[in-house]
Amino acid sequence: MKEFDKDQLFGQYVVFAIEKQLCALSIKEVVEIIRIQPITEVVNDRDYINGVINLRGSIIPVVQLRMRYKLPIVPFNKKTRIIIIRNEDEGIGLIVDEVLMVTHIEDEQLEPPLEMFNTIEKDCFKGFAKVNDQLVGILNLQKVLYPEEVKEG
Structure with missing residues (x-):
């Protein structure tokens, strides 16, 4: 496994929930947070892509994170x-159950990815932080x- 690089992880984070798992994205990766809106279904080979939305004239693919992790759909x-995140100059929407807070994560709060944890694949995390006595996956x-x-392979 690649060396855990704490220096690249601390800073401001948007914390959100998927099922009971708390997750976070760097504020640098987040463009904006919007309420749910009509989603147009599209045929594609990734079943976790829910469809697309029209956001101020831009067509944005939307990923249902519950589907991505094979969690019950609610x-x-x-x-x-x-x-809404920006990934390689393309906007992508991530559907989450709830956005909880924006918080600052300090270097000493960070730990490398755990071998075992509840619902979401370990490889999807850069690390974990303890925020308000709860474990948050970055x-x-x-x-x-x-x-x-x-x-x-």
């Missing part, structure tokens, strides 16, 4: 959000969005 509610967007392209 109806959207007033807390459901779409986190997502590795490349491995979340393109799992088949980063598996090592």
Whole structure:
């Protein structure tokens, strides 16, 4: 496994929930957070891509993170959000159950990915941080969005 690089991980993070797992993305990766809106289904080979939305004239693919991690699908509610991220000059929406906070994660709060934890694949995390006595997984967007392209043979 690659050496755990704490220096690249501390800073401001958007913390959100998927099922009972708390996850975070660097504020640098997040463009905006919007309420759920009509999603147009599209045929594609990745079943976790829910469809596309029209965001101020831009067509944005939307990833349902519950589908990505094979978690039970629940109806959207007033807390459901779409986190718009920028990945290699393309906007992508991530559907999450709830956005909880923006927080600062210090170097001493960080730990490398754990071998065993509850619901989501270990490789999808850069590391973990303890925030308000809860474990938060810092997502590795490349491995979340393109799992088949980063598996090592």
